[in-house]
Amino acid sequence: MWREYGAGNFLISRSLNAIIRIASSKKRKLNNGTIQKNANGKPSYKAKDVKKDKAADRGTIPIPSANDDDVDVSDQDLAVLAEFGDAANFLNKLDRLFRRSKKETNRLHDLTKPVRQTTVHDDLPPLNSDDEDSWDSNIDDDDLDSSDDEGSQGEMSDASDDSNEEMPYETIPRIQSTTVKTPDEIQRLPIKLANGKIQETGVKTMISRPPPSEEEPEDDSESEAEEEPQRVEDVSTGARFGRPAVVDVLQTKSRKHRVEMAKEQIAGICQDILADPENGLGLLRRLHSFSLPTLTTPTHPEPVPNDPIIRKLSILSQLAIFKDIIPGYRIRSLTETEKAEKVSQMVARTRDWEQGLVTVYQTYLRLLENELKTHGELADIGLHCMCTLLTEVTHFNFRVNLMTCVVTRLSKKSWDESSELCSKTLIDVFRGDLTGEASLEIVRLINRMIKERHFKVHPNVLACLLQLRLRTELGVRASSTHADKPEANKGKKPKGKKPEPVHLSKKAKKALKEQKEIDKELREAGAEVDKEERKTVAIAQIQQTETLKLLFALYFRILKNTVPTPLLPSALSGISKFAHLVNIDFFKDLMKVLKDLISIEEEEEEDASEEGDRVSRGPLPTFQGVLRKLMCIVTAFELLSGQGEALNMDLNEFITSLYAMLLPLSFAIEIDARPLPNSTTSILDILFRALNLIFSPRTSGTTASPWRSAAFSKRLLTVSLHWPTPAVLRSLEFVRGLVAKDPKLEGMLATEDRIFNGVYRADVDDPQLCHPFESSFWELHALYRQHWDPRVRMEAEKLLNYKSV
Secondary structure, three states, rough: OHHHHHHHHHHHHHHHHHHHHHHHHHHHHHHHOOOOOOOOEEEEEEOOOOOOOOOEEOOOOOOOOOOOOOOOOOHHHHHHHHHHHHHHHHHHHHHHHOOOOOOHHHHHHHHHOOEEEOOOOOOOOOOOOOOHHOOOOOOOHHHHHHHHHHHHHHHOOOOOOOOOOOOHHOOOOOOOOOOOOOOOEEEEEEEOOOOEEOOOOOEEEEEEOOOOOOOOOOOHHHHHHHOOOOOOOOOOOEEEEEEEHHHHHHHOOOHHHHHHHHHHHHHHHHHHHHHHHHHOOHHHHHHOOOOOOEOOOOOOOOOOEOOHHHHHHHHHHHHHHHHHHHHOOOOOOHHHHHHOOOOOOHHHHHHHHHHHHHHHHEEEEEEHHHHHHHHOHHHHHHHHHHHHHHOOOOOOOHHHHHHHHHHHHHOOOOOHHHHHHHHHHHHHHHHHOOOOOHHHHHHHHHHHHHHHHOOOOOOOHHHHHHHOOOOOOOOOOOOOOOOOOOOOOOOOOOOOOOHHHOOHHHHHHHHHHHHHHHHHHHHHHHHHHHHHHHHHHHHHHHHHHHHHHHHHHHHHHHOOOOOOOOHHHHHHHHHHHHHHOOOOOHHHHHHHHHHHHHHHHHHHHHHHHHHHHHHHHOOHHHHHHHHHHHHHHHHHHHHOOOHHHHHHOOOHHHHHHHHHHHHHHHHOOOOOOOOOOOOOOOHHHHHHHHHHHHHOHHHOOOOOOOHHHHHHHHHHHHHHHHOOOHHHHHHHHHHHHHHHHOOOHHHHHHOOOOOOOOOOOOOOOOOOOOOOHHOOOOOHHHHHHHHOOHHHHHHHHHHHOOOOO
């Protein structure tokens, strides 16, 4: 082969030399064989009488022939030509190649260019498939060869004769193997021992599938047609990113190994999601599949049960992920117009991620809600996750669904740890709410729930409403046109001579003019910002007004109920706390309702005493009645201690009711105990709160009347003989404060004989008619001498030795 290649090169070089010699002989022939000389005496080969023939003027350039001039060819050249002449056959085609233009060459190339076959049906699986066996196109090789021959037959008709010729290997038919494969033996990899020797590990037998039987070759196409399309698992359940499929993990026989595999995969998924949240929607769905009770996939249509530990880990992992990747704004659904418009690739990617995140988050919340409704084994975990999401991402989507689940959990009569968790969650939402929108939604849900349950809920449900941010009223600027208040001296011209104008250069005047324009733009921008602030404040005020309407409607509905409910003390506490926000037009009606409640409680006590079943009822109903009466008294004084002072209403009925309650309370041994579980106040706290309101300067003027102070002091010391130590200490402290305010009470500290105008009536429940000055504080001597607690004896001694300065 190399010999022929060298001979071909030698023959090409000899041919080119012959062409050069022919061209030089042609040049000599044009000069007529004479050499002319120019003026300098140098030879000149130009013929003056022959006109120069330009190549552009001629149509074709003739190739000189061997007949134009005699060329000496040696015998050696002839021998080489005879031996290797076939290797220079390509020179015969040079004439056609040189005369063909570039346009013609491109045309012929386009005619002979093969066209890709597009009629073949492509049955390839999608790119996101994991199954390696699914990459079969189900097209026979014979069909593909025939289609290629038919397609290329018409396309190559205009090509040269050489391109239509088939190569020898294309005409040979394919040899199909019909032998049955036997088990193959594969040599195992050797191992290297510690001493450096190589040890063989044997062989491994690989059993291959037997080929299809040749008896029924015609039924193969029918069986393939009847086969169902191959099911491919998606990224949420299949084997992806080097991780085993979720079904394979759940079907592991060893529980310890199954949990470890799930832990490893859940940790890796969470790490990948936090690294790139916008490309982690598929991983979020895969993480959610671990929290399902049963899993069904295209390859496993039968449900596969999940392990509770794996579900718990997945639910808590999703909680941590959503807390980190949820944006700080609410995502709304796109309109049809927004979906149809063209946007940039970045905007489209952000929209897809936001909509996908909302879908996955909604699926997660549905799983948690289903656990709560069915009271499953993960109900407490689901409640914890929902409370955490409501507190952390209150601004995000589906917060009303979270609030509904939490409020529904509070609708039962009992009170447990889950109820306490829900109550703390609502309190945290109230404290962190700056706009009032979330608070309005919660109050609306609680109002509806209590109304549907007919007030049969736990009293602590209303206790969370006391944390509403309604005390701090939002301030709004009085002016609707100016951002700030106008200054007092603004617009007034100063007195005296006008200041002389300052001479400014042109450059300074130009700078001053530019500064004025900048100041004008800043004022306009400030006005726009102020307008937005006023709009925000106005919206917040509207929401606060709606919240107040729902809150007081709930409280008034509880007050006007025909039968007193356990919710009455909580409702009265709410009214007393938000009394400064109650419209003054409702004060008279409220006072009437409070008086009716006190009268109802007194009638029930009288009926119970007449029937003689007070002991059989137990302490809880008694505490409930006392608590309701005390809360009514406290609410009445709270209403009139603020803006109700202008009404000048008489509260003697409430004072008389409180005075009458003191003697029955002397037999309440557990007066310092809380009447209800998880309650923050006791009967004793509410009692002294009412006493402080009655004798406060805002309620009774500068000082209370002497007869009232003396009556309450005498009765408090009387009941203190039966109370426990904490109650006695608070009573002595309160009486000492009354004695310090009114010097007339100092005479009652002495037990010497005095002249009285009447007799003290301890059985009268009216402080004005009991004649307290006709008695003395002899109870102090008893407490000082006979009480077992040294703290009480010390306080009694201080009060006995009290002297005003």
